[in-house]
Amino acid sequence: MGEQIRQQGSGNQVVQQPHAGPSADTVRRWRSEAEFFDLISSQLREQASPLSQEEFDRYRKLRHPWLCKEYRVRMLGDLRGARLLDLGCGGGANSILFAKLGARVTGFDISPQSVDLATHRAKINGVARQAQFLCGSAEEISFADNSFDVVWGDGVLHHLIPVLDLVLGKASRWVRPGGRALFSEPVCLSATLRRLRRHVPVHTDATPDERPLQRAEMEIIRKHIPDLRLRWFNLLGRFNRFVLAHPLCYERSSLPRRVIANALGLADWGLLSLPGLGELGGTVAMSGTFAKK
Numbered sequence: 001m002g003e004q005i006r007q008q009g010s011g012n013q014v015v016q017q018p019h020a021g022p023s024a025d026t027v028r029r030w031r032s033e034a035e036f037f038d039l040i041s042s043q044l045r046e047q048a049s050p051l052s053q054e055e056f057d058r059y060r061k062l063r064h065p066w067l068c069k070e071y072r073v074r075m076l077g078d079l080r081g082a083r084l085l086d087l088g089c090g091g092g093a094n095s096i097l098f099a100k101l102g103a104r105v106t107g108f109d110i111s112p113q114s115v116d117l118a119t120h121r122a123k124i125n126g127v128a129r130q131a132q133f134l135c136g137s138a139e140e141i142s143f144a145d146n147s148f149d150v151v152w153g154d155g156v157l158h159h160l161i162p163v164l165d166l167v168l169g170k171a172s173r174w175v176r177p178g179g180r181a182l183f184s185e186p187v188c189l190s191a192t193l194r195r196l197r198r199h200v201p202v203h204t205d206a207t208p209d210e211r212p213l214q215r216a217e218m219e220i221i222r223k224h225i226p227d228l229r230l231r232w233f234n235l236l237g238r239f240n241r242f243v244l245a246h247p248l249c250y251e252r253s254s255l256p257r258r259v260i261a262n263a264l265g266l267a268d269w270g271l272l273s274l275p276g277l278g279e280l281g282g283t284v285a286m287s288g289t290f291a292k293k
């Protein structure tokens with residue numbers, strides 16, 4: 001896969017690192033991740049449409065901070081002119097939003113079809129100049145030091161568990177001093193919940209190598225982002241998979257469904273703020289400043 005890294009667009013300098021070559025297990029993981037997300041993105045390519053004005057307005061106005069993504073976009077602050085890296089950008093939905101909010105976005109992903117979808121979405125949203133996408137693995141791709149003001153990752157770190165320390169070490173060099181991190185990941189810190197989860201027959205689509213983050217991974221993240229701030233989501237919000245239109249889409253859901261999603265979000269916001277209850281959340285939003293070596 002290392003040889004397959006290709007650059008689409010121009011802008012930030014991409015630096016290939018000399019290395020001894022990935023292990024067979026690493027190559028297997030890359031292949032299975034790429035194949036899994038290639039399939040999803042090639043299906044989505046057919047239906048790709050510009051971001052609706054309604055959805056864009058929601059992220060400009062940010063009136064529902066109890067909904068995880070609105071909370072995270074609010075944490076990003078004013079993006080105008082910011083150099084943002086979308087690590088594991090997938091089909092680029094977040095990147096496009098950030099480009100429309102004024103950021104200069106670079107996204108990369110190991111799945112070529114996802115990068116293709118992201119590039120297509122940038123074109124149909126009129127932000128091809130503000131958002132460029134690269135295909136490569138987080139382990140191998142590199143950028144010049146201080147290339148970014150903020151690194152964003154949505155649901156990607158839990159796909160990188162064996163190389164989390166390596167990847168976050170690289171990301172901390174790619175951001176400028178004072179550069180920020182914003183990640184959101186599935187998490188399960190309680191061993192009891194993990195045991196229970198094994199007995200609950202809820203089907204989730206997942207790659208063989210992903211799993212919710214545990215305490216050891218949270219420590220690695222804190223090592224690179226010492227002022228890490230956590231906000232927990234998705235205790236009752238797990239029911240949104242039955243409430244919102246599928247694939248999970250707030251804007252395409254009816255008003256009563258949106259009201260229920262907000263009620264669940266607000267209940268979680270209150271419950272998961274109580275001492276000791278936060279860790280019952282199934283998703284953690286993490287923000288802070290990268291430590292510079």
Ligand SMILES: C[S@@+](CC[C@H](N)C(=O)[O-])C[C@H]1O[C@@H](n2cnc3c(N)ncnc32)[C@H](O)[C@@H]1O
Pocket residue numbers: 030033034037087088089090091092093094108109110111114136137138139153154155156159160
């Ligand atoms: C759950 S998806 C999230 C995608 C995107 N961030 C989003 O929110 O739509 C996880 C992404 O991580 C990417 N990924 C997995 N392993 C990777 C690796 N080693 N290097 C780069 N991307 C990787 C997958 O291809 C996939 O697009």
